[in-house]
Amino acid sequence: MKRAAWILAALFGAAFLGAILMNARLVEQSRRAFAGGVFRETSRIPKARFHLVLVIPDDDDSFFSGLAEGVRAGAGEADAVVQVFKYSASSAAESERFFEIALGAGVDGIILYSPRGEPVLRRAEAAARMGVVFVPVGTDVPEGGPPGFIGSASLLQGFEGGRRICAVLGSSARIGVILPANGTGPVEEEPLFMGLSASIQSFQGARVSALTRARPGTLAGEEAASAMLGADPSINAIFCANSRDTMGAAQVVVDLNRVGDILVVGADETPEILRYIEKGVVTASIVRDSRWIGREAVRAFARIKEGAAPAGPVEAGFYVRTAEGRFP
């Protein structure tokens, strides 16, 4: 009995010590979790020479994620850190607020997504007054042709899209066009649409049967494609301007069991779009190289920071992804 009591005492003693150690460890972990979550060990965070601000819409379009990736990649080369401000795609005024914040904070450079209709020139002047390098990026060159703009040239994107559709459908092409949500102004004046219209003119009989601008939101492309096909069953081709709308339209075609009947030409490439291309749901995707745009924007910032004058507008160009591969 004495021996058993000793063994029990030793066991409970070990449990006692173990519980204390575990308890102390957990308390310490909790404190560290608090400290780690609240206090930042500044010395461990890399320091940089320049403070860059990227202002883009809070959109799930892969163009913007690619743009941010490109800026970050370029920042590494330029010894800069990037602060990304995302504004609501439905509230363009927020981009102005972030622009002002960046200016007021005295950052080194601002890379701002600037769709058509935005006061890019005014902002460029304000930035210049504050000594802040301003690099507008986007799809189409804003009005006034601000210096240093880097874009994807949606006019060419539209042209290529029309060409791809008509190459398959010829004069029987009945095209439904879904324009991006973040555009402004009349849809007929969108460079994307204008490019597409220009390309199908070579094919007698081919026409744009429906033209709509998608609303902001993840399911907007699906919604627009569904409405379009419902309103005009003769549509045999859908052209989309961004990845979100491309995936939505492809999903509608699959849901309607009209794969092969309706030709989908989309934009950009995501794993989902690549899968649709492989399955033949999406015929082709015109990929805007937003990573290049972002990277080039940082390079432009670095050049200007070093004293060079802003260059003229630059268009990034694109390539086409099909089931056969990448072109050109």
Add this chain to the structure above:
Amino acid sequence: MRRAGVRGKIILNSALVLLIVASAVLYAGLASVELARSVEILFRNNRLMEDIRDSLGRTEASLTVYLSTKSSDALKEYIKYSTRLAEDGRRLNREIRADEVLLLERDLAGLLDSFLAETEASVAAKRGRDVAAYTEHFEGAERTLDLVMFLIDRIEGIFISDSLAAFSGFNSRVTAVLAFNAVLVVSATLMGMAILVNFSYRLTEPLAELARAAEALGRGDYDHDLPPPGRPDEIGVMAASFASMRESVRRAFEEQKAKAELERSLMEERVRLLDMDHKLKDAELLALQTQINPHFLFNTLAAGQQLALSEGADRTGDFMENLAAFIRYALKPPSRSVRVSDEIECVRLYIWLLRLRFGERYRFEVEADEGALGVRTPALVLQPLVENAVGHGLRDREEGGTVRVSARLEGEEAVLMVQDSGSGMSAEETARILGESGGDGDPRAGIGLRNVIRRVTLATEGRGRVEVESSAGAGTTVRIRLPILGDGL
């Protein structure tokens, strides 16, 4: 070494157990308090934002009052709060580092600088009475203030988000911490109980052993195990005392046993003496039965002596006188102690009577050392032996024979010897006469010799002895060996 008493051990042990449990509870409490304090960390950054927000509000309010009234008090207030705001701004990060919050702080710091620059410019314009300028700067400050508030909200949102994430991690550990606290307290309690059980066994086991030893002692078992010696406490003292007591009881018992054994042997000796006495009485009775009223005979002999003297028969008178003297000696109790000289005198009388009867047929020789004459001896031990020598040893010898009676000293003994030159006895006859085996023959001869042997043995308490040496045709020698005891026999 100072003795560690049972009371002290109980107090120490209880204190140890209480200490363990108390430390467990104390630690659990401290851990809980520490966790509660940790939560304060969550809101430190938010507190800084609140300070900035407060300073901003007060700076803007005092500036507004100053611009409206140009009050020196408002200006003082403005200076006070704008200074505090600048100090708050200096607490913010201003380095360019790849962290969202640090960059936001840097933005905020820059905006605060812009705000203060606008307010300073506004105050300066107010002093310069430049209405358009101070209005423009004030509006610029107001716009910057909106941006600052927006940033503060954003930063606070991130802080809250970070804090919630941290708190989530904390919260997931709180259950484990509380569980370990419970384990801690329970294990401490169980450990204390185990120690108490152990201690109680250590304390009570020697007592139980003592109790078992006491029970065993009650049953007469003196060898039952006791608690090992050397315990420096009361139990050790009790065990030692018990062992000592048990040894005393054991010794007392053994002494009692030895005494009882001695008493038993004494009782046996007493019984043996009583038996001998009884046999002596039997012998005396037998002697009485074999004698016809010896007192009457003695008196008659005394009357016969007087008659013989009166009639002039001197030889008959001598005969009567010697016979009466012999009978007087023989009638006294045979268990009495006499001197060897008395026995020799008795033998001489008896021999005178025998010569009267047998003439010169037998020759008698009596010799005694002077030193042996004073030795004490049972009465009537020589006469029966002389009677046996004549009546049995020499009876069948027509040519007669010699009987020698002697008394001498040999070392610490007096040796009385009766020796005859008669026909002697075989070993079987000797054994029969001594009563060592049954058989036919003259029983009287055996009775006389055995009577002598018993009385010598009885009178000397076994230290004296009678030796019979005889062989057929070589005569018989009987020696009585008596210890020299002076007058005490």
